[in-house]
Amino acid sequence: MIYWLGEPLLYLCFAVIIGWLTVIRAGEAEIAAQIPKPLVITAICGIGVLSFLPLLRIVLFFAGNAGFAVSLRNVLFSLAEGKAYGWTLLFCLLMLAAVCVKPLHLSIREAGWGWWLCCILCLGLAISVNWFSHMTANYGLAGLLVHLIHFLSVMIWSGTLLAAGWFKPTSSSWSGFLKWFHILAMVAMTLIIGSGWLMSAALIPQIATAAVSSYGKALLLKHLLIIPLLLFGFINGFLIKRKLSQNHSYQPTTWIRAEAVLVLAIYIITGYMNQQATPESLPDPASGLVLHGHPSALLYLSLATGCLVGLQAVYRRNKNAYLALPLSLFFTLAAYRAVMLFIS
Template structure:
């Protein structure tokens, strides 16, 4: 069931992103973006996906409790008394409404239809925020911050996904970058700030390194490390690419935008893995109840105890791995400059994350 959650959650993020990105780009005048074509069938699948994938957390709760109370009684209890169940019922009904709306009204023909689509999708995001872990702990504060965080991510990533995968050509790309770059930067900073708050709901900053002992901490670390190559692609797609387009009208920037979207999807997957682990509100207690991460066990050579405190000491091996990671990061950018295959740059960015990760693990005293 954990694996199903890891698969379904990034797909849920992708469904929201496709809807938000499609509706927003339709509101942008055609002179300020490439021509895009997102079939209604894709948006219908994305809407159906929201109704289906958002049920997985509800199903996990049901399967966890049903042996004590029976499946039928547990199903009723979870759906009508748990916040996650009530939020899903609302999400399911509203996603059905949005599905019918997309079938009846073609958002591509009238900007008003796109506005209405954005409003309905935003209400779905509110429902997701209400059922979030942050909301269950910090109530209104957690709900507001999670909603802002998710909205910023889906706005930025949605536009990126749609423009890179659904654009018919790269015409007007420079005009597109002029408004999308500041939008993406604003969304990125909002994501970082709200993400830091959401992290403190689960663990204290001073316990960040100690959380690496647990599966939750490992997933959180990998997610944070993936931001490094993401920033490299942001640098390529927002700054370096401008010069290429100015000097060569035939240069196609879409493959590099697609590569950035792959990195984003990896971050979605790491976030999904994060959501399937027990949050370490108290690290010592969590270690005692669930044990340490298998990945941490594999790499850590010392004895793992409940009161283990992680101290980083960068020595020769860890420094060399960090330098290797920086080399991989440099090759990622250089592969763009030298017009190397996209796969090479993407592979180097993944190796950059692996090397940085090993550098940190090796440096643990």
């Protein structure tokens, strides 16, 4: 359980750092000034600690025979995973030094070389942490590149959402922020969907194998959760921009935060997926895929559709955006149940 929950927290730490760097680069001084430096330092330390958890699992596996200290030394200095963690730790220490020595909280002009150094170190952290992903293990450097594009696109988009949702001053206008963030989000989402499709096609070549594997079922949940997330993106990217043009004082903070919470849910599902074996590695994959017109499946599908309609109604009637969160989750569960009833 600790390994599964540790990975979403690791993603959250990356999102905090990358979101912080993004708002500095975008010139959002009001947001950057509100992000506490201790939070950034905690996120950097969190990457160092949380990325050790997979190694801890290996150490504990061998500790029963060789002892904890001997197993820890062997894992850190003999295994490739341990050497990769050494790079992670080095990048974390260098970034801590850069953050503590150079003030980065105001603007890209004042940050100077410190901002660029943090970006390079952050890229190094992303490579070292994702070096043993499913894609890298199966497809080498090409797989790592696709996984990195997916990972960094998600972190830039979600990290900026988190930074704006929790640290943008309530007295400031959202028009300027949404103007550039809308473009960033569309580019990031295009890269996320494209790289995600490549990874899904590579790791699950046959849909039938996904129906019986924990990895495939989690991937289905993740893809279904993206549907209400895209609807949130449409609301925040188009409808709220239109509303702001009519009412400059409108504050869409709760909608931004609600979208960020959905992203956190995807982090959790992704963390679970990465702890599972991919379908191609299963000894007995499913032999076929059969569709059934199950009456209950149609009922669940209707319920899922109703949840999406209800989500739109929450926005149109100016209700609290947090009411849309349970509707998004109910949609995901109902749609998942409908698909599983259709498939046997």
